[in-house]
Amino acid sequence: MQTTLADFIRDTPEGREADAILRKCVHCGFCTATCPTYLLLGDENDGPRGRIYLMKQALEGQEITDRTRLHLDRCLTCRACETTCPSGVQYGRLLDIGRKLVEEKTARPGWERFKRRVLAAVLPRRFLFASLLALGRLARPFLGSLAEKVPASTPPAGAWPAPRHARKMLALAGCVQPALSPDINTAAARVLDRIGISLVEAKGAGCCGALRYHLNYQEDGLEDMRALIDSWWPHVENGVEAIVMTASGCGVTVKEYAHLLERDPRYAARAAKISALTRDISEVIDAEHARLEPLFGKKGGRIAFHPPCTLQHGQNVRSVTERVLARAGFELTPVPDSHLCCGSAGTYSILQPELSARLKRNKLSALAAGSPEEILTANIGCLAHLRSGAELPVRHWIAALEERLS
Numbered sequence: 001m002q003t004t005l006a007d008f009i010r011d012t013p014e015g016r017e018a019d020a021i022l023r024k025c026v027h028c029g030f031c032t033a034t035c036p037t038y039l040l041l042g043d044e045n046d047g048p049r050g051r052i053y054l055m056k057q058a059l060e061g062q063e064i065t066d067r068t069r070l071h072l073d074r075c076l077t078c079r080a081c082e083t084t085c086p087s088g089v090q091y092g093r094l095l096d097i098g099r100k101l102v103e104e105k106t107a108r109p110g111w112e113r114f115k116r117r118v119l120a121a122v123l124p125r126r127f128l129f130a131s132l133l134a135l136g137r138l139a140r141p142f143l144g145s146l147a148e149k150v151p152a153s154t155p156p157a158g159a160w161p162a163p164r165h166a167r168k169m170l171a172l173a174g175c176v177q178p179a180l181s182p183d184i185n186t187a188a189a190r191v192l193d194r195i196g197i198s199l200v201e202a203k204g205a206g207c208c209g210a211l212r213y214h215l216n217y218q219e220d221g222l223e224d225m226r227a228l229i230d231s232w233w234p235h236v237e238n239g240v241e242a243i244v245m246t247a248s249g250c251g252v253t254v255k256e257y258a259h260l261l262e263r264d265p266r267y268a269a270r271a272a273k274i275s276a277l278t279r280d281i282s283e284v285i286d287a288e289h290a291r292l293e294p295l296f297g298k299k300g301g302r303i304a305f306h307p308p309c310t311l312q313h314g315q316n317v318r319s320v321t322e323r324v325l326a327r328a329g330f331e332l333t334p335v336p337d338s339h340l341c342c343g344s345a346g347t348y349s350i351l352q353p354e355l356s357a358r359l360k361r362n363k364l365s366a367l368a369a370g371s372p373e374e375i376l377t378a379n380i381g382c383l384a385h386l387r388s389g390a391e392l393p394v395r396h397w398i399a400a401l402e403e404r405l406s
Ligand code: SF4
Pocket: 034, 035, 036, 037, 038, 046, 047, 048, 051, 074, 075, 076, 077, 078, 079, 080, 081, 082, 091
């Protein structure tokens, strides 16, 4: 694609990066076939190729309108288009640059700005979110259709094993996960403990920064990332073997710290080290399967696995969790269109509720197609989103795997 970026951005780092990405796109449109919003709405501007054109126009200095912002807002950032693209167009990076520019050049209505501010203020703060969740539970009978967004209960966390092994890995507690499903990290710690690895959490570690960064408070998101690096750094210096992610939405972001902070002279080297150490829990378990397999008890049940977009498209970790679950004795039922997003996508289910609800309905019916006994997934956002409308139980796969250990 030929480009002529406007003077205001051409010679900036973002301008150069966007230009390089745009030039790779050959307009073939293969990506539209796997774009969930294009499949729902049938509008070229609600598919990746159309959005790439909109961002190109914005970067070339053409008029940016509320329609431009609307089409970019409707993007799930699922990155299915990146998986499909034969030219290696890094759509997600381009979208970060395009959204920032469009946000600066248009005036978002006050109510939208307020909603985004509240989400950016509440979700990354673990104790504030937990308190509001507890209040929401009390108010559940009065919330009407909103009640399904507030889970009636939280599974018990269970006991965390004492750190007794020489091999140590670091876990991210995360911001919303401890309040919604504290059993996930405990299950990961117990599974790893059985194979000689102690999982530890860093005191004071907060949000990975994804929430604020993707709400377009990019500087605030970068501050969250720096704060998390500071919390983790003593453990890194003490030689933790890996940083384990049980939420793929956080994992994809931490794996990108190296890129996101590469122009920060104080943090670039540490960010690169953190990204290099980061693994999804499925990658860790897969690598240790020889030690784990003798520990599995009786055969597991029939399950449908939902691979989050942040795992399969963002981190390019495909079929690994499925392999781990099959080795653990679970029978995986077929799931059509497993490459498509469930509609959770961070704060998308709150900011784009209608599209999100349609995607959730489609996903739940695809997951139920093979008559599983339960649905397993790998990201707290997808888990909470699917659980709010599912007839089947929905949980993190590591919690199900832990139950299989004899
Ligand atoms: S990130 Fe997802 S929703 Fe956005 S354009 Fe790509 S495929 Fe479509």
